[in-house]
Amino acid sequence: MQIEMNVSKTDLIIGNSPELMEVLRAADLVAVTDVAIMISGETGTGKDLLAKHIHRNSRRHDKPFITVNCAALPESLAESLLFGHLQGAFTGASSPRKGFIAEADGGTLLLDEIGEMPAAIQAKLLRFLESGEYQPLGMVDAQHADVRIIAATNSNLIDDVEAGSFRRDLYFRLNVVPLEVPALKNRTGDLAQLLQALNLKMSQEHNLDVPRYSSAAIAAMEKYDWPGNIRELRNFVERMLILFNGREIDVMNLPHEIHSRTKRADGSLFNLPSGGVDLESLEITLMNQALQASNGNKSRAARLLGLTRDTFLYRLKKYAI
Ligand SMILES: Nc1ncnc2c1ncn2[C@@H]1O[C@H](COP(=O)(O)OP(=O)(O)OP(=O)(O)O)[C@@H](O)[C@H]1O
């Protein structure tokens, strides 16, 4: 299970695209209130980062920020972990335990992957959201805690509601202020800024020199759809920094997945001339260009064309290149 108690002041949200700014504006407005917040967005878009940003900008900033990954909550222990228990409340409860709700008193509790919250706990969470009250296992009296709940999900929670695995009433209670963090591919202009900032940060961490990305490489990266979003970009930047320490990175140096998706995403890369083409000679030209661009390295040339090495070798033979 992932439990995090501290919010670093340096975890800044990079980017100034209008799409990101809109979410940040809404987040700042809601940060000063105590209402529950639902953050949705694809994996790696920065939901955790946004939750911490909200905590930092709330009256709760000097109180605990606790993250609980609901997907990692073992069903049999979930209630005790969240709400706590008294000694002897169940077999094995040899000492009393404070739950995360009590630990987060005065602060913020981030319930990550909320869609995975066990059904039995959903009703108890709803009660807490509505009244601020909860009952540790084995205790007769209700307890009170002052905790802002932030829920996060990378799935479409309404689908879970329709499927019956997530309570509709809890969904609406959490969804008072929905914040949707945009995917990286839908943010205008953030890629270049993130690239620069992440490069700078990681070059200092690794004591390496920032590589230079050619404009063609940046153009290819902008066309790529980054399914892992900023986490994927960060890992990519780190890999390229280590491999290219201070040198120039051109399109052909980019990983295969960035090429292949670039091609699919960019339907306008080739326009069929009205007079048509000779497909075979076009293929031969492209294969020659790929060989040139990769200095004769056949595996790399194959990658540039989105082919396996075997297919590429077969075609080389076929056209006697
Ligand atoms: N706008 C941003 N500026 C700088 N770093 C960012 C930004 N967004 C995300 N990151 C970084 O990308 C990584 C992933 O972010 P985070 O963990 O917040 O994503 P997430 O949406 O919670 O992902 P998941 O759905 O997988 O839990 C982290 O290292 C985070 O610091």
Ligand SMILES: [Mg+2]
């Ligand atoms: Mg997360």
